Amino acid sequence: MATKRSPKTRVQASVLLGALKDVLEIIEARNTIPVLSHVLIEVEDQQLTVMASDLDQWATRNCATADRDGPDSREWLTSLQAFSVCLPAKKLAAVLTELDSEAMVRIEVPSAWSKEWSGQATVSAGAARFKLNALPVTEFPAPPPIDLDGFFELPCSQLGDVLAAVKHAISTEETRYYLNGVFMHPVDLDLRFATTDGHRLARLRMDGPVGSTSYPAVIVARKTVAVLEKLLAHADKAAKGSEGEPPVVLIECNATGSRLQFTMPTEGDGEVTLIAKTIDGEFPDYGRVIPSDPKERVTVARSSLAAVVKRVAVMAEGETRIVKFAFDEDRLTVSARSIDVGEASEDLACEYRGPAFELGFNSKYLLAALGAIASDVVALRCDGDGASAVRIAGWEDEDEVGALLQVLMPARV
Amino acid sequence: MATKRSPKTRVQASVLLGALKDVLEIIEARNTIPVLSHVLIEVEDQQLTVMASDLDQWATRNCATADRDGPDSREWLTSLQAFSVCLPAKKLAAVLTELDSEAMVRIEVPSAWSKEWSGQATVSAGAARFKLNALPVTEFPAPPPIDLDGFFELPCSQLGDVLAAVKHAISTEETRYYLNGVFMHPVDLDLRFATTDGHRLARLRMDGPVGSTSYPAVIVARKTVAVLEKLLAHADKAAKGSEGEPPVVLIECNATGSRLQFTMPTEGDGEVTLIAKTIDGEFPDYGRVIPSDPKERVTVARSSLAAVVKRVAVMAEGETRIVKFAFDEDRLTVSARSIDVGEASEDLACEYRGPAFELGFNSKYLLAALGAIASDVVALRCDGDGASAVRIAGWEDEDEVGALLQVLMPARV
Structure with a gap:
């Protein structure tokens, strides 16, 4: 009587690692529920699917396993037997990282395998042989049904x-x-x-x-x-x-x-x-916080402004690194002051007609806002009283399709 | 009557930043003595010298300042006046990092400058102007006199x-x-x-x-x-x-x-x-801890051994990641076991004649030792009792000139 063959599959190390990396993002560094640090690997026909979950999200990635019509095709007929296994995700990724990327990795569970089975699954490649403690597949949280x-x-x-x-x-x-x-x-x-x-x-x-x-x-x-x-x-x-x-x-x-x-x-x-x-x-x-019709409008070169803010913010204090903007006819002066270290200021040409006024910005927020804008020129619009919200958008009208509109609350200076 | 001109110098941003980076290594992230987070910048003739210290070490780096025979040569004649200034090191580096690397940076102290002076030194480049709080030069710890x-x-x-x-x-x-x-x-x-x-x-x-x-x-x-x-x-x-x-x-x-x-x-x-x-x-x-005449000698390919140890150590436990080495005729089996995750083992060909024996290694120490060896083949020599020190060296005799000899105490397995 032939003994029952153990379910197994074969996949290239780099392919499996690539699939794992796609789903690993979801796994939290620390998990009180052990199975959430595991991936569910499902093998069926010539497909391998990896799934990870944090109970709010489920990522699933499939990849091709080795062709059964290889030199050892008789043995690989056994991979027709579908199986699944729940393996520690980060250890499996660490093992795959240390293998040659071209290496063929064999994943095998005992012939007594079932969905309730727990024990050691074998992951091997060449002379390297790993036994990974597997959890029952039934423990892995199924994704919610979606209509x-x-x-x-x-x-x-x-x-x-x-x-x-x-x-x-x-x-x-x-x-x-x-x-x-x-x-x-x-x-x-x-x-x-x-x-x-x-x-x-x-x-x-x-x-x-x-x-x-x-x-x-x-x-x-x-x-x-x-x-x-x-x-x-x-x-x-x-x-x-x-x-x-x-x-x-x-x-x-x-x-x-x-x-x-x-x-x-x-x-x-x-x-x-x-x-x-x-x-x-x-x-x-x-929509209520977007100023609908601000009085003043300044336009300025985006990358120059970002460079000036980064430089001046070196001398700004604290986590928020507040910088001061002083607007005057076609000139913007950016400045910052730190009691311990000193102060910084830099002038920059801009397009502005109107009375002089001042504004404070959290430079981190401002740099993030400027970084998100694709256009070469940005427009700042506000009421010029230093207190009300500032609209920031690309040169093009911020109501145009595709345009990004941002609003920043000024900081006190 | 001409007012006294303020001492100043001019240096390219990337040149000064390069000099700063060489000495910044010495400065500790936290300093209870404020001046130790500063650099001493000394300007004399056409040389600028940057110095940092942690009271145990002094790093000094010089670089060329801008040629005085430039377009504004009359002004730069003032840089003939030697001066020095003690500036916050990391802020200065941060400022320089944000400037264009080609920018010419001017460093200037007030005309009332002396070695006891403290106040704000000006660092400027183009439209950017920074005032950095300077400490008296006399506060900077002088390097010890050396004969x-x-x-x-x-x-x-x-x-x-x-x-x-x-x-x-x-x-x-x-x-x-x-x-x-x-x-x-x-x-x-x-x-x-x-x-x-x-x-x-x-x-x-x-x-x-x-x-x-x-x-x-x-x-x-x-x-x-x-x-x-x-x-x-x-x-x-x-x-x-x-x-x-x-x-x-x-x-x-x-x-x-x-x-x-x-x-x-x-x-x-x-x-x-x-x-x-x-x-x-x-x-x-x-010299006393180097085993003088170990009984057993194993030679093995260095990079293969390192790769095997890295792979197997994935399944080893704790900070030390102990791996077990089992030596037998021309075969070395490396293995590790973790209660939580599973186990790993891999065979590797080696050159060995003698009785079988086992050894444990802290895999981090072993990998560091293998990483320090340049030769393709390493020789392990020990007494084969699993307890006494192991000599590790390149294939060449470890007493040869230029050769690196390492000794590792085995770990219990």
Whole structure:
């Protein structure tokens, strides 16, 4: 009688490591629930799928395992047997990092394997043999069922750019949890992305892609944004140099907008899916804090202004590094003072007609705002009383489609 | 009556920043004595010298200021007036970092300047103007007077290689302060460099350069080693691509060996000098811990062994990441076990004839030892009882000139 063969699969070290890296972002450094520091590896036919979760998000990435029609094809027929295994994520990644990237890695579980099984799975490559303590597959938290109800598509690079432009103003205050993400919502035929932490605001408008106008308003959590940015960049990079259309991300949601699902291509014909809970809260009516008709308007070269602020801020104090802006006819003087170290000031040409006035800025916020703007020239608009909110946008009208509008509360100087 | 002109000088931002970086290494992140977070800048004729100190070491670096025969030569005649100023080191470096590297930086003190003066020195470049709080020059600790009594020379790259080969075994235990450095001492016609932390030892022999045989035995402090490595690498890099002899470091000392002075060339015809107190203590007679005639000898490919140890150590526990070595006829099995995560093992071919035996190693120490060896093959020699010290050296006889001999105490497994 033939003994039952143990389920196994074979995959190239670099391929598995690439898949792992896509989902590892989700795993927290410390987990009180052991299984959340594990990845679920599912093998079926010639596909291997890796999944990680933090109970708010699930990332799934598939990749191709080795062809069974290799020199040892008889043995590899056994990989027809589907199996799954729950392995410690960071240790597995560390092992793969130390292997030759070309090495073929064999993952094997005992013939007595079942979904309830726990014990040691074998990961081997050449002479190297690792036994990793596996948890029962049944312990791994399943992603929530989603009835996908709405969807739209965007090029990966476009969604990446949008998130990069607004993410700096996401609040980190846990008590105002509804500000801890990007508010994505349709307005008429627009799709808008807004963030604010109470001191500053960023809002980006785009022509709503097909399907987005009936999409519910959702708050995409900060962590989801961070994971998405990595995945979108990977997808975009993987497609570089290849023929054809740039890669597209499919953004689906359920009817209430409490669950989102992002699906995009990845290296080697694979696909990566991110399922994320959205923040369950109401984003404030941010339109009220945008000054509608500020009196004064200054335009200035963006990169020069950023360089001046960085230099002057060296002499500014504390975490906020407040710098003072003094506006006069076609001249802006940026200055800062520190009791311990000294002071700094620098003049810069700008386009301004109006009475002289002064403003203070948190230089970190200002530099983040300037960094998010693509245009060569920025326009600052405010009431010139040093107290009311300042609008910052690119040279083009900030209400134009695609333009980023930012609002900064001035600091006292 | 002409008013007295204020002393000033002019230097290119990147040149001054390069000079600052050479001496900044010495400055501690936190200083209870304010002047120790400052640099002393001395300007005389067309030279600018930057000095930093931590009271145990003094680094001095000179560089050329702007030629006075420029378009504004009349003004720059004033720079004939020598002056010095004590400025906050990290703020000055931060300011320079934010300037265009090509920018000409002007440093100016008031006309009332004296060595006792304190107040605001002006650092300006283009429209940017910084006032830095300066301390009186008289507060800056002068380097100790040295009666230089002995000296020898080495190519910068050679001294850098020697320090890199032995530094990993420097002890960090403050109670055994006499182990907190590199013991440099002549033996007959040799010059030897030794380090140990009680668990491991590294010793390098070289043919003593002219002058070194009468040099006193000294312990070069860990921090001096770190600063030296940077300076030597800079000197070596600056000389790359230029014609002529490779740069040489002059190593001088006083009669007792309590003070060392290292002098080496740097970019742009400059020179950098490091004066360092040596560690006042007696380095132990380390020769006693080197097993003189171990019974067993194993030779193995160095890079393969390092790769195997790194892989297997992924599954080892704790800070020490102990791995087990089992030697048998021409085979070495490296293994490790972690209760939480699992286990690892890998076989490796080696050259060994003798009875089977086992050894444990702190894998971090072992990897550091293997990393310091240049040869392709390493020889391990020990008594095969798993308890006595293990000699590790390159394939060549470890008593050969230039060879690095290391001793490792095995760990319990």
